[in-house]
Amino acid sequence: MDTLIVHGSDRPSAVREWLLIMAMFAVAWLPLVCLALAFLAVAFVWHLPQAILPPLMWVMMGVLRRYGDREALPGRAVQPGEEPELAAVVRAVAEQVGFREHLLVRITPDPEAAMGRAKVSGARSYVLLLGLPLLRSLTVGQLAAVIGHELAHRQHINNRRASWLLDARCALAQRLEGQGRFRPLTPLARPLLRASQQRVWQAELAADADAARVAGSDNTTEALELLHASVATFDGIGERWLAELAEEHTYPEDFYDAFDAVLRDPFVRRRSAGVVAEQEALDPYHAAGHPPLGQRVAALPPAEGSRSWENEPLTLHAAAAIEQWCVRQLAGLDGPGGHGGTKDKVPRGTKRPPRRGHRYEPPEPVRLLDRDMGQLHVRLDGGDELALLTATRCETPVQALSAALEAVRDGRWPRLARRLEPALRWVPAAERPPAARDVLVAAMGTALVALLRGAGWDYASPWMSTVFTAQDGRVLDVHELLAVAVDSSDPEPVRALLETIGTQEVLL
Incomplete structure (x- = not known):
């Protein structure tokens, strides 16, 4: 048949x-x-x-x-x-x-x-x-x-x-x-x-x-x-672990x-x-x-x-x-057939194999x-704390977040995302909007996480750097909050959070 x-x-x-x-x-x-x-x-x-x-x-x-x-x-x-x-x-x-x-x-x-x-x-x-x-x-x-x-x-x-x-x-x-x-x-x-x-x-x-x-x-x-x-x-998460540890020459x-x-x-x-x-x-x-x-x-x-x-x-x-x-396969310590002996195979995530002499x-x-818990957290893509400051030309994280939220409300956020990641212009048109959204959410999340940690919020999960427990016991996923704000063009919930954590700066 x-x-x-x-x-x-x-x-x-x-x-x-x-x-x-x-x-x-x-x-x-x-x-x-x-x-x-x-x-x-x-x-x-x-x-x-x-x-x-x-x-x-x-x-x-x-x-x-x-x-x-x-x-x-x-x-x-x-x-x-x-x-x-x-x-x-x-x-x-x-x-x-x-x-x-x-x-x-x-x-x-x-x-x-x-x-x-x-x-x-x-x-x-x-x-x-x-x-x-x-x-x-x-x-x-x-x-x-x-x-x-x-x-x-x-x-x-x-x-x-x-x-x-x-x-x-x-x-x-x-x-x-x-x-x-x-x-x-x-x-x-x-x-x-x-x-x-x-x-x-x-x-x-x-x-x-x-x-x-x-x-x-x-x-x-x-x-x-x-x-x-x-x-x-x-x-x-798993691939991130392997890449980060490979940079430390460990597995x-x-x-x-x-x-x-x-x-x-x-x-x-x-x-x-x-x-x-x-x-x-x-x-x-x-x-x-x-x-x-x-x-x-x-x-x-x-x-x-x-x-x-x-x-x-x-x-x-x-x-x-x-x-x-x-584990040895993931670390690149054995050949694909599982018989070992492939000494020159580079561990996953290592850009250049560490060498002492020629060995x-x-x-x-x-x-x-x-x-430590902080070492296990999954960091947001584009986690450079200065990225949002540079892209928005602001001096403090609160001002940078406020400028980004204003861009979200006005619909100008794709331009801001391209400043954060110039390579977005080479992404196919059909895939560019979600990719740009992820770039912006990651950069905003890095700044917002730093503010939450400074306000005394604790991590709710040992495995994720964007989920927090507030002092009143409620749980907040920063990534989800920011993603919804960008998708809906409604930054007010994020602004309310900034006011809740007691930022002393005036929002734009």
């Missing part, structure tokens, strides 16, 4: 989808084809046969890169005998969804769940990637939902046309990402991505429904929410213990949910491969699940060894949970 999903009269036309696939590939490869033709024209018109060498080298490099990617599998291999509980869950879910192909399970350091095909020892196999943060935080039932989605999704796209459609969309979306501010392919790419997006979303929703029938709708809902929160938190040996604590923080979960919603709402080119989280949860069928799953996280017998391997010194392990 050569289709993504069959829903009676909704069954897509094979001819239409093949035409759509060819059109997406044609647009994705158009710049490179034009460049190759230009080289060939030079070689033919000016009789320069050496002009055909760049296109040939480009083709050869692409082939070698593709071959190398097939050989290097991400993650750490897990054998059934080493982790029998995990193997039992995968086996039970595979039986429920009817997945009977050869399957390899590998654990990755990042919070991801993905599945693909690979050739292992000359044989075609499927590879299931499960992130260690998910294995530590998900219950067995929630993990069964995640695995069920991945296996069922492969069932729904297990044909040539569906696979080519996904590959074509991926190639076209990546081409748009690499064009920077000027995207001449956008008028051609946007309608093609929009026309193919519904087919891809149907497959995702169908896989979610299958996961609910295996693990139950409650487990599936919780798994989807926790998966999105883990990814947003890892990108916003966090208790990274996953600290990350588990972050995920349990209600303020972090709230912020992560907001980040996910904002990212999902920003899809100007219709390139998103998954429906929004709210739509996925609403589309789940009511189901109890095929069996009673445990409500506790899975037991990993080699948990210590796996955690150590993943690279590996970073030192530290413990995040033993550090």
Whole structure:
């Protein structure tokens, strides 16, 4: 059955989808084809046969890169005998969804769940990637939902046309990402991505429904929410930890213990949910491969699940060894295959590897949970305390905040954001407003946080530098307050806060 999903009269036309696939590939490869033709024209018109060498080298490099990617599998291999509980869950879910192909399970350091095909020892196999943060935080039932989605999704796209459609969309979306501010392919790419997006979303929703029938709708809902929160938190906090510690030439040996604590923080979960919603709402080119989280949860069928799953996280017998391997991967201390010995690999976030003489010194392990609370806070992007003063040409933080709030009220804040971050002018037009908003909120937040700390406000969370507890016990998220003010063009709540904390300066 050569289709993504069959829903009676909704069954897509094979001819239409093949035409759509060819059109997406044609647009994705158009710049490179034009460049190759230009080289060939030079070689033919000016009789320069050496002009055909760049296109040939480009083709050869692409082939070698593709071959190398097939050989290097991400993650750490897990054998059934080493982790029998995990193997039992995968086996039970595979039986429920009817997945009977050869399957390899590998654990990755990042919070991801993905599945693909690979050739292992000359044989075609499927590879299931499960992130260690998910294995530590998900219950067995929630993990069964995640695995069920991945296996069922492969069932729904297990044909040539569906696979080519996904590959074509991926190639076209990546081409748009690499064009920077000027995207001449956008008028051609946007309608093609929009026309193919519904087919891809149907497959995702169908896989979610299958996961609910295996693990139950409650487990599936919780798994989807926790998966999105883990990814947003890892990108916003985990990556920041790694980068900041790498600058100190250290790495966090208790990274996953600290990350588990972050995920349990209600303020972090709230912020992560907001980040996910904002990212999902920003899809100007219709390139998103998954429906929004709210739509996925609403589309789940009511189901109890095929069996009673445990409500506790899975037991990993080699948990210590796996955690150590993943931490070393994040710190860049081991090669991608997990065999060690890659001494020249640069830790994540390090711009220039520290060297003594000509020998690279590996970073030192530290413990995040033993550090002072202030050292663990996530600092706002663009956290230079002088940035807002410079951009507004004011002398004090209160005056700078007042000037910024006046710009918000008058609608002149995008100009102020460009003064804060001149690179905004190179951001694509469709993505510029939210990017400018984030820049302005970050700069205003840095100034406002300093004022709150000076007024005696305490941090409400050890993991976030923008959530405070007032002396009367109420909790305030500075980032959320400022974002709402910018979006609504109403700065009065922020002005009221400045008056509440007792600033002695006169607002503009």
